[in-house]
Amino acid sequence: MPGPPPPAPRRAGGLVGFNAASRAEAVALLLSCCHSLRWAERVAAHRPYPTVDALLAAADEAGYDLSRADLDGALAAESSLPPHPGAPPAARTALRAAHAAYESSFGHAFVISLDGVRPGERLDQVLAGIRSRLGNEPEEERVIAAEELRRLARARLALRLAEGLTTRHPEA
Numbered sequence: 001m002p003g004p005p006p007p008a009p010r011r012a013g014g015l016v017g018f019n020a021a022s023r024a025e026a027v028a029l030l031l032s033c034c035h036s037l038r039w040a041e042r043v044a045a046h047r048p049y050p051t052v053d054a055l056l057a058a059a060d061e062a063g064y065d066l067s068r069a070d071l072d073g074a075l076a077a078e079s080s081l082p083p084h085p086g087a088p089p090a091a092r093t094a095l096r097a098a099h100a101a102y103e104s105s106f107g108h109a110f111v112i113s114l115d116g117v118r119p120g121e122r123l124d125q126v127l128a129g130i131r132s133r134l135g136n137e138p139e140e141e142r143v144i145a146a147e148e149l150r151r152l153a154r155a156r157l158a159l160r161l162a163e164g165l166t167t168r169h170p171e172a
Contacts (some may be wrong), residue, residue: 001147007106013164015049018047018049020056030059033059033160034059034153035077035078037071038062043055043058046058052161054156063149063150066146071142072108076108095127095130098131102133105134106142113154115151
């Protein structure tokens with residue numbers, strides 16, 4: 001009597017899996033990092049990448065080439081993260097108010113890359129970032145938000161590659 005069927009082969013994760021993925025799979029993964037179809041298609045089109053660093057550099061370059069409309073769309077698709085549930089009530093209230101003020105002023109969610117910031121310092125970093133950027137002129141803030149979005153997309157992509165292609169998380 002035959003035994004159970006062998007397990008289905010798993011697709012390789014990381015860079016190997018990304019390079020081997022179908023175009024649609026690669027674009028879907030990239031869209032989970034930055035919500036710009038132009039950006040995702042451009043990065044996917046240049047596969048295979050020889051190294052993760054080469055992929056991340058290509059993602060950065062594609063981010064610099066986003067049109068105003070592409071950037072607006074990518075920023076509009078971002079959402080403000082809810083305050084950390086373990087934060088004191090006053091901190092949660094201040095953060096919600098700051099996010100609302102930012103979104104009212106600039107028309108999109110506040111984006112900031114927290115890559116390299118320790119978890120215990122993230123709430124303070126976000127609140128300080130929103131407060132300091134609220135005084136920016138719209139065009140100045142657009143440049144800063146675009147840079148933060150590129151950094152955020154880079155961190156998300158590096159995380160997705162480290163986790164494997166089938167793992168998806170809403171935020172990096």
